[in-house]
Amino acid sequence: MLTLVLFNLTNGIILGLFYVLMALGVSLILNLSNVINFAHGNFLALGGYFAFSLAPYLGYWGAFIVAPILVGVIGVIVEQTMIKRVYPRPHVYSLLLTFGLAFIIQDMCRTIWGVNGLPLSIPNALNSPLSNQFFFLTGYRIFLVAVVIVAVAALFAFLGFTRVGTRIRAGTFDLDTVSALGINIGLLRALNFGLGIGLAGLAGVLAGGQIGLNPNMGDDLVLPSFIAIIIGGIGSLTGTLVGGLIIGIASAVTSIWWSAGSEVIIYIMMVIILVARPRGIMGEEGMMT
Amino acid sequence: MTLLEVHGVTKTFGSLVAVNNVDLTVAPGELRAIIGPNGAGKTTFFNLITGFFPPSSGQIMLDGKDITRATAVQRIGMGMARTFQITQIFPELTTRENIQIAAETAMGLRLRPWIGRAERAAVAERVDESLVASRLTEQANRLVGELSHGDQRSAEIAMALALKPRILLLDEPTAGMGEQETFQVAGLIRRLHKHTGYTIMLVEHDMRVVFNLADRIMVLTEGTLLAEGTPQEISENPAVQAAYLGTAA
Amino acid sequence: MSTTTAPGAMAAKPAAGGWLHLVVIWAVLISAPAWMGYIGGYDALASQVLIFGLAAMGLNLLLGFTGVMSFGHAAYFGLGAYGAGFVLRYWVHSTPLAILCGILLGTVAGVTFGALMMRRTGIYFAMLTIAFAQICYYIAYSWNSVTGGYDGLRGFSRAPLHLGSYVIDIRGNGTLFYYFVLFVFAICTGLMGLLLRSPLGRTMIALRENSQRARFLGIPVEQHVWIAFILSTFFTSVAGALYALLNNFADPTALYYVISGNIVIMAVLGGMLSFWGPLLGAAVFVVLENEISSMTVNWMSFIGVIFVAVVLFFPRGLLGFLRRRSA
Numbered sequence: 001m002l003t004l005v006l007f008n009l010t011n012g013i014i015l016g017l018f019y020v021l022m023a024l025g026v027s028l029i030l031n032l033s034n035v036i037n038f039a040h041g042n043f044l045a046l047g048g049y050f051a052f053s054l055a056p057y058l059g060y061w062g063a064f065i066v067a068p069i070l071v072g073v074i075g076v077i078v079e080q081t082m083i084k085r086v087y088p089r090p091h092v093y094s095l096l097l098t099f100g101l102a103f104i105i106q107d108m109c110r111t112i113w114g115v116n117g118l119p120l121s122i123p124n125a126l127n128s129p130l131s132n133q134f135f136f137l138t139g140y141r142i143f144l145v146a147v148v149i150v151a152v153a154a155l156f157a158f159l160g161f162t163r164v165g166t167r168i169r170a171g172t173f174d175l176d177t178v179s180a181l182g183i184n185i186g187l188l189r190a191l192n193f194g195l196g197i198g199l200a201g202l203a204g205v206l207a208g209g210q211i212g213l214n215p216n217m218g219d220d221l222v223l224p225s226f227i228a229i230i231i232g233g234i235g236s237l238t239g240t241l242v243g244g245l246i247i248g249i250a251s252a253v254t255s256i257w258w259s260a261g262s263e264v265i266i267y268i269m270m271v272i273i274l275v276a277r278p279r280g281i282m283g284e285e286g287m288m289t
Numbered sequence: 290m291t292l293l294e295v296h297g298v299t300k301t302f303g304s305l306v307a308v309n310n311v312d313l314t315v316a317p318g319e320l321r322a323i324i325g326p327n328g329a330g331k332t333t334f335f336n337l338i339t340g341f342f343p344p345s346s347g348q349i350m351l352d353g354k355d356i357t358r359a360t361a362v363q364r365i366g367m368g369m370a371r372t373f374q375i376t377q378i379f380p381e382l383t384t385r386e387n388i389q390i391a392a393e394t395a396m397g398l399r400l401r402p403w404i405g406r407a408e409r410a411a412v413a414e415r416v417d418e419s420l421v422a423s424r425l426t427e428q429a430n431r432l433v434g435e436l437s438h439g440d441q442r443s444a445e446i447a448m449a450l451a452l453k454p455r456i457l458l459l460d461e462p463t464a465g466m467g468e469q470e471t472f473q474v475a476g477l478i479r480r481l482h483k484h485t486g487y488t489i490m491l492v493e494h495d496m497r498v499v500f501n502l503a504d505r506i507m508v509l510t511e512g513t514l515l516a517e518g519t520p521q522e523i524s525e526n527p528a529v530q531a532a533y534l535g536t537a538a
Numbered sequence: 539m540s541t542t543t544a545p546g547a548m549a550a551k552p553a554a555g556g557w558l559h560l561v562v563i564w565a566v567l568i569s570a571p572a573w574m575g576y577i578g579g580y581d582a583l584a585s586q587v588l589i590f591g592l593a594a595m596g597l598n599l600l601l602g603f604t605g606v607m608s609f610g611h612a613a614y615f616g617l618g619a620y621g622a623g624f625v626l627r628y629w630v631h632s633t634p635l636a637i638l639c640g641i642l643l644g645t646v647a648g649v650t651f652g653a654l655m656m657r658r659t660g661i662y663f664a665m666l667t668i669a670f671a672q673i674c675y676y677i678a679y680s681w682n683s684v685t686g687g688y689d690g691l692r693g694f695s696r697a698p699l700h701l702g703s704y705v706i707d708i709r710g711n712g713t714l715f716y717y718f719v720l721f722v723f724a725i726c727t728g729l730m731g732l733l734l735r736s737p738l739g740r741t742m743i744a745l746r747e748n749s750q751r752a753r754f755l756g757i758p759v760e761q762h763v764w765i766a767f768i769l770s771t772f773f774t775s776v777a778g779a780l781y782a783l784l785n786n787f788a789d790p791t792a793l794y795y796v797i798s799g800n801i802v803i804m805a806v807l808g809g810m811l812s813f814w815g816p817l818l819g820a821a822v823f824v825v826l827e828n829e830i831s832s833m834t835v836n837w838m839s840f841i842g843v844i845f846v847a848v849v850l851f852f853p854r855g856l857l858g859f860l861r862r863r864s865a
Contacts, residue, residue, distance in 0.1 A: 019640065021730065028741025030661065035610075035660055036668075037663075086849060090605075090607070091661050091664055092601060092607050092664075092810075093806075094607050094847045095664060096802060096803055096806060096848065097846060097849045099613065099803075100841075100843070100844070101842065101846065103845065104839050104842035107838035107842065111839075162855060192693065223669070223672050226665055226668060228682055229665070230669060234665075258683075261680070263676045264676050264680060267676065334849070339754070362757070365755065370754075373754075373840055377750065378747075379744055379747035381747060386740065389740065390743075390744045390752075391755045393737040393740065393741070394756050399738045399741045399762075401738055402732070402733050402737075402739075403736055404737055449754065495594055526557065526819065
């Protein structure tokens with residue numbers, strides 16, 4: 001029983017970390033660009049597939065570094081060619097745009113890499129379980145946790161201590177003022193969009209090593225990452241971080257007793273939060289409107 | 290006899306004291322102007338009275354009833370109507386439709402998915418009254434977004450009139466307008482006050498407008514009340530001259 | 539400049555258009571079964587156009603006429619379908635009761651979710667609509683014993699209509715069923731047309747035009763957003779109930795967020811500032827989707843391109859675009 005609980009808890013943490021990576025990216029884009037990115041899961045898949053195709057040339061580690069950056073660059077291109085054109089328009093347009101992009105990217109993945117799943121092979125060193133009893137604690141999972149911790153720490157350090165990061169945070173609260181200070185909002189949004197998409201790419205590379213690649217691999221992560229943001233509180237990246245971990249663990253723990261409930265529990269938690277604390281766990285008062 | 294009473298109202302935003310302990314009374318039928326240099330807290334004070342946000346402390350009474358904590362919608366139900374510094378209208382509807390929405394809301398019809406013949410006639414009558422009062426009958430069937438600046442402002446005032454308010458609150462009614470349009474809107478305000486007897490309170494930048502129209506003027510500087518009195522008294526007040534008129538000319 | 543411009547521009551006019559418009563629209567809809575066959579259509583496709591058209595027009599009460607964004611109308615569409623299915627599968631063999639229960643289920647959800655969301659605005663509101671739709675999807679998906687889970691609710695069929703002693707058998711006859719759908723569609727669009735000409739409808743439009751102005755005329759904005767949301771979910775759930783009757787099943791895909799997106803694109807594609815725009819959008823989208831999915835395996839890309847192209851090149855929709863050209 002203890003093993004089972006630990007097994008599920010580990011799964012929950014891993015799942016939560018994927019939610020965190022996804023939700024942080026969605027949240028960055030939502031905060032600064034006011035765009036809900038439906039295609040975020042498809043950028044995740046793109047990250048995994050890029051790593052798959054680059055690995056023969058660059059090796060796993062080369063692909064591990066390059067694939068997320070490449071996805072981020074594609075994110076910037078998409079933002080510059082399409083997304084930025086709908087910023088001044090009502091939200092319905094940005095939603096429809098990313099919705100359409102999700103379809104297109106998914107179909108591209110299908111056409112280029114095939115409908116069937118592909119394995120993303122990981123270095124042998126990462127592959128073995130650390131102990132027989134705790135078979136689920138593989139080297140890869142430890143690696144995954146470490147990578148996410150480093151990535152999240154780097155993101156928060158970037159936002160907290162660099163000039164661009166400070167401007168991104170300031171833009172989240174008051175874009176007009178930031179703009180009035182003569183800061184190039186367009187460039188800031190493009191960078192921020194690329195950063196958010198790059199996080200999805202990283203999640204894709206990591207997920208590929210865990211569950212393999214398929215064109216829909218990101219789909220199941222998109223909506224929960226929205227929920228993570230709502231639960232954590234719109235406008236707060238720390239909230240998103242907490243929200244992602246909470247729903248990941250809650251859904252894994254729930255699945256111990258009620259396997260079908262792992263998704264339902266996320267939404268039940270959202271409703272409870274909405275009723276009890278509408279601005280989310282760490283949301284700003286002004287952001288709830 | 291007072292219609293609007295404000296006692297010691299203060300509003301702070303963080304450490305900034307935007308309005309500091311201001312008193313005001315407005316009598317029925319009076320036209321009261323609030324003036325002051327930029328950043329004096331005029332608009333904040335105005336927003337406190339209309340319920341845009343609640344005051345940090347102090348009390349606001351309308352007709353003897355405490356409305357300090359009332360929502361904007363409740364205050365309008367009790368007889369307030371306001372316009373905005375930047376004209377707020379329904380641009381893609383006609384002038385008539387704009388006023389009609391105000392009239393139907395004031396007549397308690399806003400939730401009704403149908404409307405009877407008698408009610409329809411009553412609404413039309415009220416809309417026509419507002420159109421006539423604001424001299425917009427000619428423009429009734431045009432999109433209000435396509436009207437001139439001055440006519441748009443008149444239309445916004447006409448919407449307020451359709452609420453049959455007990456007090457009309459106008460936030461810089463001639464802001465951003467040319468000579469001709471300022472003349473048009475000031476003329477409308479004068480007619481409403483002199484001929485129809487509306488109680489009006491306005492915030493204004495344009496000194497000619499204020500000194501020509503107002504019965505009484507209050508001067509705000511840095512969130513506090515500097516002086517209050519008739520236009521004559523205000524123009525002769527040395528403190529006002531020093532703090533405001535001297536620098537604003 | 540002329541002061542005798544017709545009251546209200548087309549873009550703003552809630553009315554269902556002039557008499558000529560109406561005659562053409564209803565002539566096309568009534569005669570559809572007669573000519574559908576010649577252009578490769580069939581009765582079920584025509585019924586589908588009406589059904590999604592109704593769903594999109596229902597959404598558009600909120601999106602186009604109140605100016606509030608919902609990206610989760612699949613919830614009310616799907617619940618309408620399940621509500622109808624439950625009646626036929628578990629209770630009585632009656633088409634009218636099935637539709638009523640479909641409406642009831644969808645609208646009760648609209649009332650409840652709307653109450654939880656009405657104080658939020660903008661992108662946050664949109665996000666919550668998505669989340670609530672997803673709740674319904676997962677419930678339908680997981681509650682196997684009642685909903686049939688992944689396979690959906692099956693094993694029911696629409697019942698003949700009894701008018702006194704006269705029986706209209708819409709069971710096997712696609713054309714008769716089309717006319718039944720058209721009948722319900724006509725009632726619903728008639729109600730919507732009346733609604734938009736009423737004070738309540740004008741209040742909704744006021745919110746779209748300028749919600750701050752509306753509030754300072756004494757309109758409680760949140761309350762009216764809620765009411766508009768409920769009305770919108772009502773009509774969309776009627777469409778959902780008809781959808782279950784058309785297919786003789788209800789499955790979770792009717793609740794999936796892809797349907798939400800489709801309903802929104804139909805409204806925008808046709809022109810969300812016009813009354814009939816969403817119907818046109820539904821016709822174009824349903825027919826294109828039907829054609830494309832039988833022509834190529836890359837249909838997803840085509841659908842995606844439709845979304846992107848509408849957003850970037852035809853944001854005012856087909857009716858908005860035509861009107862602009864002719865203006």
